[in-house]
Amino acid sequence: MLTDLQSYPIRRDRLHGLMAEFETPEQLLTATERTHREGYRQIDAYSPLPVEGLAEAMGIHHNAMPAIVFVGGLLGALGGYGLQYWVSVMAYPLNIGGKPLHSWVAFIPVTFEMMVLSASIFAVVGMLALNGLPQPYHPVFNAPRFVLATNNRFFLCIEAGDPLFDPDETRQFLQSLSPRGIEEVEK
Amino acid sequence: MIPAAIHDLGPGMDRLQRIALVVGIAGLALCGLELVRDPAQFQRSYLIGFLLWCGVMVGSMAMLMLHHLAGGGWGYLIRRPLEAAMRTWPLVALMVVPILFGTRALFPWADPAVVASSEALRHKQVMLNVPAFIARAPIYFLIWGVMITLLNRWSGRQDSSSDPSLVRKLQNLSGPGLVIFALSGTFAATDWVMSLEPEWFSSVFPGIVLIGWALSGIVFAILVLPLLINLPPLRDLAAPKYLNDLGNMMFTFLLVWAYLQVGQLIIIWSGNITEEIPFYLRRMTPGWEQITVLLAVFHFFVPFVLLLQRNLKRRIEWLWKMAALLFVLRLVNMVWDVGPAFDPTGFRFHWADWVAPVGIGGVWVAFFVRQLKRRPLLPLEDPRLPLVYERIELHRVGDVN
Numbered sequence: 001m002l003t004d005l006q007s008y009p010i011r012r013d014r015l016h017g018l019m020a021e022f023e024t025p026e027q028l029l030t031a032t033e034r035t036h037r038e039g040y041r042q043i044d045a046y047s048p049l050p051v052e053g054l055a056e057a058m059g060i061h062h063n064a065m066p067a068i069v070f071v072g073g074l075l076g077a078l079g080g081y082g083l084q085y086w087v088s089v090m091a092y093p094l095n096i097g098g099k100p101l102h103s104w105v106a107f108i109p110v111t112f113e114m115m116v117l118s119a120s121i122f123a124v125v126g127m128l129a130l131n132g133l134p135q136p137y138h139p140v141f142n143a144p145r146f147v148l149a150t151n152n153r154f155f156l157c158i159e160a161g162d163p164l165f166d167p168d169e170t171r172q173f174l175q176s177l178s179p180r181g182i183e184e185v186e187k
Numbered sequence: 188m189i190p191a192a193i194h195d196l197g198p199g200m201d202r203l204q205r206i207a208l209v210v211g212i213a214g215l216a217l218c219g220l221e222l223v224r225d226p227a228q229f230q231r232s233y234l235i236g237f238l239l240w241c242g243v244m245v246g247s248m249a250m251l252m253l254h255h256l257a258g259g260g261w262g263y264l265i266r267r268p269l270e271a272a273m274r275t276w277p278l279v280a281l282m283v284v285p286i287l288f289g290t291r292a293l294f295p296w297a298d299p300a301v302v303a304s305s306e307a308l309r310h311k312q313v314m315l316n317v318p319a320f321i322a323r324a325p326i327y328f329l330i331w332g333v334m335i336t337l338l339n340r341w342s343g344r345q346d347s348s349s350d351p352s353l354v355r356k357l358q359n360l361s362g363p364g365l366v367i368f369a370l371s372g373t374f375a376a377t378d379w380v381m382s383l384e385p386e387w388f389s390s391v392f393p394g395i396v397l398i399g400w401a402l403s404g405i406v407f408a409i410l411v412l413p414l415l416i417n418l419p420p421l422r423d424l425a426a427p428k429y430l431n432d433l434g435n436m437m438f439t440f441l442l443v444w445a446y447l448q449v450g451q452l453i454i455i456w457s458g459n460i461t462e463e464i465p466f467y468l469r470r471m472t473p474g475w476e477q478i479t480v481l482l483a484v485f486h487f488f489v490p491f492v493l494l495l496q497r498n499l500k501r502r503i504e505w506l507w508k509m510a511a512l513l514f515v516l517r518l519v520n521m522v523w524d525v526g527p528a529f530d531p532t533g534f535r536f537h538w539a540d541w542v543a544p545v546g547i548g549g550v551w552v553a554f555f556v557r558q559l560k561r562r563p564l565l566p567l568e569d570p571r572l573p574l575v576y577e578r579i580e581l582h583r584v585g586d587v588n
Contacts, residue, residue: 052578066495070495097459105452105453105456108453109453
């Protein structure tokens with residue numbers, strides 16, 4: 001019944017992409033792998049649960065997150081140490097237990113905590129910046145059956161912006177992956 | 188023991204066994220010269236070597252119990268090497284004997300004159316006296332030996348039986364077993380390492396020694412992995428994902444080691460009291476200070492940064508190199524633990540401190556390879572193994588590109 005809503009054709013310039021529906025994570029993984037090997041690059045896979053190796057199958061091997069978190073940790077550690085140095089040695093030099101003003105051993109805990117704090121903040125903000133969330137509108141939700149992506153179905157979408165995309169050929173290709181169904185997604 | 192079939196692990200392993208035995212005997216012979224020339228120096232060098240290899244044996248036991256409890260494919264890659272390392276326990280138990288005979292040369296508390304002049308040592312005599320010290324060592328090995336025998340027996344049955352009760356038995360032993368390891372190991376580390384400086388004490392120090400031992404265990408298992416990884420049936424299991432897990436495991440123990448070291452430093456440095464601070468004062472004298480820095484840099488910072496790199500952990504060539512670096516540093520750590528008790532005013536190089544660990548290690552490794560050949564490289568009937576293969580298969584589809 002839901003598929004009936006999609007029976008009218010969508011104009012080419014209103015097309016976001018073609019979406020295939022699968023029933024198991026293994027099918028999605030194999031389909032994604034084949035799609036990537038076919039040369040499609042503007043693709044996205046949707047799954048209700050984490051599928052190991054799915055990102056790699058889409059051709060995503062590296063992202064900037066490790067570097068962002070590392071820089072965050074480094075800045076936090078330097079900032080934490082620097083703040084303590086400035087307070088204890090320059091701004092308020094106090095004699096505490098006869099220890100040197102620059103007592104690096106005592107600086108370790110705060111330096112460590114500042115590193116963790118700063119790395120986590122960089123991780124959260126960096127993650128949001130890279131994945132584009134929050135995103136109030138996304139075309140895939142126009143596909144009526146897509147609600148099942150949070151339940152028990154797995155979707156693979158080849159987007160119309162892909163240089164290889166052709167409404168008929170791409171549909172034929174998706175058909176060859178033997179999905180449960182194919183839907184056109186309106187922008 | 189029942190004579191088991193000998194498995195062919197390739198010419199590399201045979202060569203390793205032969206070379207190790209020759210190096211071991213040559214090293215021990217050199218140390219024998221030192222025993223005649225300067226028995227006190229021999230005792231101290233021997234202790235360094237003993238602690239390093241005893242650590243590999245006991246640490247392998249801890250890592251194996253962790254694998255039984257937590258599961259996961261990484262553990263199967265090194266399970267049989269860990270078990271072979273554990274089965275060297277009768278050899279290691281034999282190796283402790285020279286230390287029991289050398290208490291007078293090693294431990295100040297074994298010298299009545301020293302004890303008479305120290306109020307603290309007189310009170311500590313309840314535990315730190317020669318008969319009790321000698322009596323405790325066999326107890327440690329008995330406790331470890333019983334656990335090791337059971338772990339080996341049940342795991343060996345998984346070569347031919349997929350009885351799920353074996354998994355349960357291994358898990359039920361491993362939980363309490365890790366607690367027993369921590370308790371017995373605390374006593375052993377107190378006896379053999381901390382009591383070298385008997386007036387000093389730190390409740391976390393035996394913990395540092397034990398974590399170091401666990402690290403030695405996994406580092407050694409990774410060291411032999413390149414020789415085994417291309418042999419069936421291990422070959423099919425060596426997915427980058429599991430090498431990554433092994434790297435993470437090494438990383439974890441490295442972090443705990445550093446965490447405890449820094450914790451101890453902060454507490455003792457802040458307190459700055461007469462009984463505790465000499466430990467660090469001795470390690471800040473000329474020579475020792477440089478070794479302290481060397482440990483901080485190469486036993487922590489350098490491997491820390493390297494092990495953050497995912498693509499290094501996923502390749503055996505790199506994983507192996509990092510393990511090799513850490514194994515050398517494990518030896519330096521043992522020298523750093525033991526040496527300053529004898530040379531409190533500065534580092535003094537003596538060849539025997541470095542030859543004894545190599546000699547003991549040679550004999551130990553030869554024995555280890557002999558044990559490794561006695562069992563297949565995987566417990567093929569372990570009912571949890573098919574799940575591991577399934578996960579690899581699922582992963583391989585994604586790893587093509």
